[in-house]
Amino acid sequence: MTSEKTFIGAIDHGTSSTRFIVFDLLGHPVARHQQEFKQIHPKSGWHEHDPDVLISSVVDCIDKAVEKFAQQGHDVSDIKCVGLTNQRETMLVWDRETGEALHNAIAWPDTRTTSIVRELKAKDGADDLRSVCGLPLSTYPSSLKLLWLLRNVEAVRNAYDAGRLMFGTVDTWLLYRLTGGKDGGVFVTDATNASRTMFMNLKTLQYEEKHLQFFGLDRSKIHLPSIVPSSSATDYGKLGVSRLKGTPITGCLGDQSAALVGQLGFSPGSAKNTYGTGCFLLYNVGNEPVISKHGLLATVAYDFGRPLKPVYALEGSVAVAGSGITFLMQNLGFATQSDDINALAESVDDNGGCVFVTAFSGLFAPYWIDDAKGTIFGITQHTQKGHIVRATFEAACFQTKAILDAMEKDSGQSLAKLAVDGGMSNSEICMQTQADLIGIPVDRPAMRETTSLGAAIAAGFGVGLWQNLDELMAMSRRDRTHFEPVLSKEASAKMFTRWERAVEMCRGWLDTTEQQ
Template sequence: MSLNGTRETAFVGAIDQGTTSSRFLIFNSEGSVVATHQIEFSQIYPHPGWHEHDPEELITSVETCIDGAIEQFEKQGHSRNQVKTVGITNQRETTVVWDTTTGKALHNAIVWTDTRAQELVRKLKDRLGSKELMSLCGLPLSTYPSASKLLWLLENVDAVKDAYGRGVLAFGTVDTWLAFKLNGGLSRNVYVTDPSNASRTMFMNLESLTYDHHLLDWFRVDTSKIKLAEIVPSSHPTAYGKLFSTVLKGVSITGCLGDQSAALVGQKAFSPGLAKNTYGTGCFLLYNVGPKPVISTHGLLTTVAFDFGEGRRMYALEGSIAVAGSSVKFLVDNFGFMESSAKLSALAETVEDNGGCTFVTAFSGLFAPYWMDDARGTIFGITAYTQRGHIARATLEATCFQTKAILLAMEKDSGQALTELAVDGGMCNADLIMQTQSDIIGIPVNRPAMRETTALGAAIAAGLAVGVWDNLSDLDAVNTEGRTIFKPQITAKEADARFGTWEKAVQMCKGWAN
């Protein structure tokens, strides 16, 4: 039963706090976007390999987006009172620390792409017991998870050291920071996270969904000196509190998912064997493995897909690509290839192929399944024949090749080959990229017409908690119209040859940062 007995009048808001922008989207119960507002915010790069965000700017951008979307919503003749609840989806691993007595951030947020902890991670890998961590938390030691970012802050930032020493240090991923601040900070002191985000810290036990004392002891994190967020289900009617300000003041926050889990939910991959790939700033492929975690032996991560309560908790294997859409932005901003990222695909279409070029876009190392912190971006095969279009095409292909490597690893870990790949994210708007992806992986690629699946996942988590949808089967008809299927147009032999060239290039760029 939906609220007020009519599904048509129930709307759900979704905060989508990403790496380069914040957005607020309003969905109806059919899963269609009826209003949206987006703001880009500052990217801070203090040193090569460092990437930060201003924590306060994250909050103000979200609040501005809520007000902007509601203004648009009301111009359509709707009332803000029709927005029944709000969900959160957020960039994961990005780490915020603040003072529990003042509620103020003690440092810029360290973004998930940041590699400053590289040397610290090398030392951790030599520590006794390092190889056993992954069986507990599902993540390998790298600069990617939040743990290494927190340890770097404790070692290098005096204000953080001081707060830790006085026992007033709070640590959280972006969802925790958002929930804390959007609830009014210290006035309500909401301090929570969900398992899809907590599983990105290296502190949570995958089986119990609680903080693991062995993991915390191994990282030498003293829980008497630091506040860790309470881990609550991804969909919950009260745990995430209520908006303290904005025009939606008083509306409950009832759902929370890390962005890649949210996209999996938004693609309705609720059953084992279903997978999605999101082509955003980075690229993230999640494969639902069911109600028990599967620990990878082929370079993938194990993560919590979503926790909607008993019997509705799923795990996923994940392959993470650090650089996807950001490689397109790089060609536009740094090399001036085109005036906008949207036109880069058109430039790539001016040539028939990559002209012999392979671009390993390892700007901050390579993530799954390679895990090479010391690799760096490298273009191979440049000759006097090379044109901008060849470089553009090689850039787009890099994400497709890495997706292929992840799918091969998933097949080995799960014992099953994927038969179709659901896709979303900004890069999937380009037909050329999606056709190239299908060619390289040799299976159909399924692109929905409504591609805001990450925000839709947050809306679904929130809506399930308050009865906008009663159960998962209520979502069967959501976002099914107008899908495009891309099918392979080259032979398996040709696809294997192209992938072989990519793998050769990956091995050749290894060790560059040493």
């Protein structure tokens, strides 16, 4: 096959939208389609998705992107394979006999499990979990959401007691349904997604029986997906629906791992930060996991299969980034489109003394404060919308700095630059603020669909379109923008000190009764 007639499709399923992008072998997008889907919030702190809408959004995006691809004169058969990338800790359960979901998907920012987290932290063996799976007990991982369903949803408990309950993160649900569902659909996950459940041993890349016992799970009553490499010619099956029916799925990565791959972060010491719904910074630590002592997560960066070894990362997760901007637009009516938000930010010189701790789901890394709520400090009668927009941008940037400081302590090395992507990275003000706060250059690619590109790269490896990582290094290097820090270290440190004070002031906002 020639490179001129070889293309790769990428399913990119995020927290608020799905997209499908067709790439050529140089990493250039050729055709794409994106579709937002409804966010369901039944109660304060609850965040769900309709399982069937997740599937239909993928099929619609594939069909419409492929239609655009064909309209350019390409042959649909030139799309040789498809990769998948997805929101990670969001989980689903379904019935093995019917193939139907038993509850809405519970999304990763959901905080309904706060009381279960507190209960499990007091249990024998809780302190040993992190050294094996890399994650702390919090509302974030999929495991706690599963326990909540087992305790609170009768249909889920009945399926479990009858041995019919199937569990999976979003990648598993999509793969299962897109390849046939109960009529032969594949039931697998890759290591980057499995590492977000608290069930997997980071070193063996297999389920850890002691952890399943800690969570009170009987393996004879629950079906867990097989853990396979992120790139594989056979493990992920073939699409059974859409205009690409019969096309093999040959790669799968959790979205933040996919972004690291799409940024070509293959060398230990390289890092990327994705400013999407949340904000996620991954730092490549090489072929051995590093368990953080400073509030970070240890995770699998990617596993392209033998003869290559799995690669691990330290990760800092910020719950609110782009969703903070969405909050200003949809909940407070600040603007109707993101360009107007940027104009508001540009209408003022600074934050006017405002600090916005965007703890809508508590605070994630490196703080891990479950009992905080979103709080704006420093409001006066002179506060304008632009000041609050600036403070919202800065909230993601401050937390990124805190994460980088923790990574430097864990790794013993400091970054020379930070590669960025995601929707909020489009803001010049936000990225300049980030460079000023961390004191190193911020490096933004012209083509910012790096998460989708990572899925395409994993799929290409699965069918041998590339033989080694060196063949990829020319991708995404053109027309990059560099933001150099211009703020003095003293001024930056003063801003960060004020942020840290605000974080401490919103600790303990919820009392025990309110958490329950």
